Amino acid sequence: MGEMEVDRADGRTASQLRPLACSRNTLHRAHGSARWSQGDTIVLAAVYGPKAGTKKGENPEKASIEVIWKPKTGHIGKLEKEYEMVLKRTLQSICLLTIHPNTTTSIIVQVLGDDGALLPCAINASCAALVDAGIPLKHLAVSICCGLTESGSVILDPTKAEEQKIQAFAYLVFPNSPLSVLSKGSSAEDDEPIEHGTITSVTHGVMPVLDYFNCLERGRAASAKISEFLRRSLESQTK
Amino acid sequence: MATNPSTYSPSQSSERKQLQQQRRRLFQETDWTRFDGRGFQQCRPAFLKTGAASAASGSAFAAFGATKVIVSVFGPRESKKAMLYSSTGRLNCNVSYTAFSTSIRGQSSDHKEYSSMLHKALEGAIILETFPKTTVDVFALVVESGGGDLPVIITCASLALADAGIMMYDLVSSVSVSCFGRNIVIDPTSEEEACQDGNLMITCMPARNEVTQVTLTGEWSTAKINEAMELCLDACSKLAEIMRSCLKEAASAPS
Amino acid sequence: MVGLSAGEKHFIYGGIAQDLRTDGRQRLHYRPISVEIGVIPQANGSSRVRLGATDVIVSIKAELGRPSSLHPDKGKVAIFIDCSPTAAPMFEGRGGEELSSELSLALQRCLLGGRSGAGAGIDLSSLVIVEGKVCWDLYIDGLVVSSDGNLLDALAAAIKVALCNTGIPKTTVNLGASPNDQPDVDVSDEEFLQFDTSGVPVIVTLTKVGRHYIVDATSEEESQMSSAVSISVNRHGQICGLTKRGGAGLDPSVILDMISVAKHVGEQLMSSLDSEIAAAEASAEDQ
């Protein structure tokens, strides 16, 4: 099935992303902050830290990461708790936790607009905010939402209306690492290069196994574009 | 999900109210049989088992008729808050109910009254001097409530404490009686509790012949208190025997 | 809360052993009790009871409500106790909640009888207006203003006094057309019905300090207690409720002994309360 066949309300092709925008250092009091938008989905992330000490129950030999999710309206519910957990674990895997042992870094995620693919947008925003705060990272991470329509074709970065219509979707996070600080040695053990790995995968809805792999592949291809955008926007602002 | 408040639970209806009134009338008579066929002075069959939850330092499961309780004991461990130095240990108790424990759903969660009663019933039996500066947590979960919950919780908690190896002067066992008119009925079920005229619960350390906790509601004459207390104390010492044999069994069983 | 030196502790123990307590009382003597009624004008009944330096205020408000489905022929009574931080700094914020709920529970146990309603100190069936439809909800609110031990006895006495002072407005009922309708109830502003308080018990707390037990312990004495048993006794010498505080175990025979002592002391307390109530009523009428 060709991607041109899919009809999308906003006239995008199946693998076309919504316009991306990223601005950093938008908050003055925070140690690092970033505003990331994908179409009408807008997330503001602020990083505070590293502050001394970890919460009880966390490993004091490593840096601890705390994620606080602020929904656009209302109180935090189960969905937001799940987002917090996924975001926290994702960020833990890209941060170099051993550099600042016994510290806590807080990431506060404020949703400004939700038009689908909210969690990927928040992950991208948090990643940019971490860079802005100068938190040592192993590599960047980019996140994307892949939707699977009833007809079995994959659409990228669905809007909220599309998310509700489609059969299933997957939030995927990929590393962005050609210039990674990781030595080549560690990835040499395996046959595939590191950027083909998956950091996070959260799926909703039933899909055939093959379609999941299809999603992975398409997501990975698109993530290169987001990586490129992220890198460019980071570089332009550091100069 | 339907948020319409016009809800009902299938078993609750006007019939049930009538039934309850009938029962209340019945209980006033001098001679009646209990619904589960027990005699007035006969306790429900007690099933006790230690080691119900491996994550805890000690735990116990108790099933008295329809009442089922699990108690886990954690510690002695670091006190939660940075409280003032204390040369004796602290005891922290919490009782909660599952959402499906009672006939009406959703009346679950923490039970503050029972938590503090459990604390009072146990603190006299535990040798707090053996774990200074630290806290022992006793957490109880009532899986199903079928009457006489608090005595079962206390009994089960004392067994869990023994399983955790916390030093105690003696095992604590607890039994309650209900009073209906002139009758005294031991170990009441929740149906009986709902229409009782009075209730007496005794928690004691049978080997030391000491009462650690006693509560009484309703109007009682001294003679009746005498009779009820004797009944409770007798049942408590018998219950303690069952607890002891349960612990011995667990200790002798190959681990 | 009460920091006592070894010498002071010894003095308390010694005094109790010799039946001469630090304030000159004997073991089974109450402190002078002073009673005021009608201290809260907007309530249906209210009282202020002072037992030495312990000072409590109780107000009773009656509101129209619906009887519970289990007891359609009875009104409802709710007891709430609040410990004001003026009584002790540790009641600040949520610090008083634990004690407050403990006191509320103990009072409920002693005043409201068994689950079936038998043995209740307050006659709940007199609170019903239309069976199954309308009844009075009696809200008993206690406030501990100053605390010097023996709060439970003081609160129970204050509730008894406040109930004597309580007037429930007379009502006239216009039954609705169909039996399912909620009937209209007219509440009279002028006519009040006096409440029958003959069955309301008093609470006698026996505090065990050393080898003896005492009544009406001050907070210094309470800090040295090993256990305390609160026994509620009514006019007929029946026991209406019993709770135990303190961790130490008690021999069953001691408990029975305490019960008989409490019955005796309770009688005296009740008669002294009665005369205080009469005096307070007389002085209220004078004004």
Added chain:
Amino acid sequence: MAAASTAGGSGGGGGGAGGFGAGDMEVEAYRRLFPLPFYERYLQNYVRPDARPLHRARDTSVALGPIASAHGSSSVKIGDTTMLAAVKLEVMTPSAEAPDEGSLAIEFHMPPICSPTVRPGRPADVAPVISKQLSDVITSSGMIDLKELSLISGKAAWTAYLDIYCLNSDGSLFDAALLSAIAAFSHLQIPLVSLNDDGRVIAVSGEQLENNSTIELVNKEKRKLSFQSIPFSLTCVLHNKYILADPTAEEESIMETFITVVLDSMGRLVSFYKPGGSVLVHSSTIKDCISLTKQRMEELQNILEDSTSAMEE
């Protein structure tokens, strides 16, 4: 496979522990102090400290009907992880959008008795997340046809309240919770109801049926739910190239990458959940996890069947 080459791939702990021989230290102390090297020594031999091969799940047992007062209940043990689930039905007015559908309310609880890390008053962090995942998986898998919960279109429908309590937590909580949920629903016996004179739905007991044959039942046929497809899950932890199925709490705390795969009985993917962790997860690993889940699904199907037949006997 060269087992020796993998030992060096671990984090800093591996290097620090190098100085200690197994004989210098008590085994338990070594396990507490250097958990990762301790595990790696086992993994080199493709075995785990509890004597399981890497891909084997712990002993699993399912018992139906432990809660007499509920309409359906089950208790599940996977190793030491114990779950107790109960379904209670209540009649509700269905929502206007779906007048002929009932509803599900799923809640996962972690009471303080289950683990030393949970304290009263403060629910565990993972409890709401597992709650959410369970609702997602059960709703999206289409296991329960909500239309079967309807009684009278637009007027009355069942709301099934499923409460799952973790009684002992020792890893793979989601797997155990999902299994207990499925078992509780398969044990669910829908009570008979009829309409009374006021048009309200009331429960009918067997006794009343015998005495009064005129009672018209609303749901004579619909006593059991028919499952379209049943979701089964398996959690695996990853460490380097090792895949450990059904981890214990200790394994979950030492190894940071875990993957939960949920497949339904038709072999479709219901959920692929990998929150963070190591990056080095390639399609081959993903395929391995999925095929392990397929194997586990067969085991679980047999266990469920056994429990149902044990119930009927």
Added chain:
Amino acid sequence: MEYVDSLTGFRLDGRRPNDMRQIRGEIGVVAKADGSALFEMGNTKVIAAIYGPREVQNKGQQANNQALVRCEYSMANFSTGDRTRRPKGDRRSTEISLVIRQTMEACILTHLMPHSQVILIEFLVHILLKFFMYFLPKICFLQIDIFVQVLQADGGTRSACINAATLALADAGIPMRDIVTSCSAGYLSSTPLLDLNYIEDSAGGPDVTVGILAKTDKVTLLQMDAKLPMDIFENVMQLAIEGCKAIAHYIRGVLLENTKQLECRRGI
């Protein structure tokens, strides 16, 4: 609703516009407290109790170089016409607590008791090292707790609480710059009214609460939550200040009487 009778000029409770309600103060109502007082303004009745100066309980709150003043305002369940279920901790209580604390803090000479130096003698007995004796100067910071309890609320609880707190602080012997007194005034039916009661207070008109240091005639508290033309506001505020002065006069009398009694008892 007519709050001032247009013919007679009397208010609903029979007062004239610039009449205050009956006030009454009593010292030493809570035996166990370091200082306590009861203050009544008509049907409004509050008790204040002072605990301290004592050692700071929560180390995180201690302020440098001055004593910590804390305040908690709570209302009895039966204090209002309808029963309240939450006697304290709601927003209104927190706000009033803060207002009272700030007002009283301004008059307490907190800098006179920043901390006291306590010499602690600690015996450390060690079996091996025999006896050690330590003399450790230990700095202990002080705090003063003001607890106000409303028994009956009939308008002007804020003012009544401040007046009661002043009496109680004096009873506790806390050094103060001056006595603070407070009174409220409102503007209803085009008339400035002194000391509003509950009915007048809930009419929704402007309500000016003023607190003054009586001797120096300085305003320490001024609150108003409505719109009022400037010239009228000045009138209303002036009325409230007059009320404060009258209360200050009364409070001074109560304190003098109390001191005389103390002298009597001591036999001076």
